[in-house]
Amino acid sequence: MRKSDELLYDSEASLRLVDRAIHELKRSMADTGEHEWVVLDDSVTEPGGFARADGLRQLDARLRDVSATTETATTDILDCVSRAVALVERLGTAADAERDAVLAALDNELALVTTRLQFQDITAQELGRIAGVLAAMRVGATPRALTALPEPQRDAQAFADRVFGQSPARKTA
Amino acid sequence: MRFLVVDDSTTMRRIMINALQRIGYHDAIEASNGQEALARLDATVGCIITDWNMPEMSGLELAQSVRETPAGRRVPILMVTTRGAREDILAAIDAGVNGYLVKPFTPSVLKEKIDRIFSGAGAAA
Numbered sequence: 370m371r372k373s374d375e376l377l378y379d380s381e382a383s384l385r386l387v388d389r390a391i392h393e394l395k396r397s398m399a400d401t402g403e404h405e406w407v408v409l410d411d412s413v414t415e416p417g418g419f420a421r422a423d424g425l426r427q428l429d430a431r432l433r434d435v436s437a438t439t440e441t442a443t444t445d446i447l448d449c450v451s452r453a454v455a456l457v458e459r460l461g462t463a464a465d466a467e468r469d470a471v472l473a474a475l476d477n478e479l480a481l482v483t484t485r486l487q488f489q490d491i492t493a494q495e496l497g498r499i500a501g502v503l504a505a506m507r508v509g510a511t512p513r514a515l516t517a518l519p520e521p522q523r524d525a526q527a528f529a530d531r532v533f534g535q536s537p538a539r540k541t542a
Numbered sequence: 543m544r545f546l547v548v549d550d551s552t553t554m555r556r557i558m559i560n561a562l563q564r565i566g567y568h569d570a571i572e573a574s575n576g577q578e579a580l581a582r583l584d585a586t587v588g589c590i591i592t593d594w595n596m597p598e599m600s601g602l603e604l605a606q607s608v609r610e611t612p613a614g615r616r617v618p619i620l621m622v623t624t625r626g627a628r629e630d631i632l633a634a635i636d637a638g639v640n641g642y643l644v645k646p647f648t649p650s651v652l653k654e655k656i657d658r659i660f661s662g663a664g665a666a667a
Contacts, residue, residue, distance in 0.1 A: 480649060483557055483560050483561065483649075484561075484646060484648050484649070485646075486557055487557055487646040487647070488646065490549075490551045490553060490554045490557075490624075490645065525627070525628075526626075526643075528628060528631060529631045529642035529644065532632065533658075
């Protein structure tokens with residue numbers, strides 16, 4: 370037998386041994402209900418596995434977005450607080466003519482803080498969706514679960530305004 | 543005008559009521575889910591502002607249920623949500639929702655949506 374044939378034979382034999390070991394592991398894990406390992410195993414051995422691995426990468430990206438949103442909102446809030454503190458200090462020395470303008474600016478900063486605090490709800494909902502998809506993947510190991518995680522649509526408000534602006538009365542009569 | 547603010551998040555209910563106050567609306571009652579909202583809905587409520595994603599009864603299901611009640615047949619409903627997919631927006635229309643506000647929003651955008659509903663530009667016109 371040529372060296373290349375020997376190498377090919379050895380490689381194939383090794384792969385068969387690995388495959389058998391994985392299937393043994395799968396069976397024992399399935400018996401004990403440890404599905405997490407089955408999912409990881411499936412991601413490299415079954416046809417849908419690559420889609421699942423891609424799905425996990427998408428989830429990873431979405432989690433990074435959540436983290437970035439949180440950081441941006443927190444920074445914005447800290448900026449608002451810094452500006453508000455400066456305005457309060459200015460209020461102490463402001464002339465009467467200037468006070469109304471300073472108060473209006475202060476009011477604006479407080480409104481901005483309230484608006485930015487919506488990040489808590491937005492990120493909580495996104496994390497809830499991600500957790501739902503992960504749970505579905507863990508038990509069912511199907512990439513179809515990813516359809517539960519729709520991509521955010523950037524022009525959603527403009528589209529909604531157009532649609533609602535055009536809609537006739539439906540169920541309010 | 544009295545608003546019924548429906549959201550399972552206490553934070554968001556506070557943010558919404560704060561935003562309403564900033565644009566001049568000081569009468570708001572709250573509900574933390576759809577069932578509670580239906581129980582609180584009466585003829586004094588002039589507008590319902592609801593979140594979409596809530597446990598037990600979603601904002602969409604709430605809108606459908608509201609339209610089945612005598613007190614809710616004509617009351618305007620503003621959906622405030624993170625869901626921005628086109629099919630969601632169309633589903634909201636079909637459920638009888640009159641306005642759609644994507645989070646995050648500012649008090650001025652909220653005012654714009656409320657004005658739009660009551661000026662007749664929304665679906666309830």
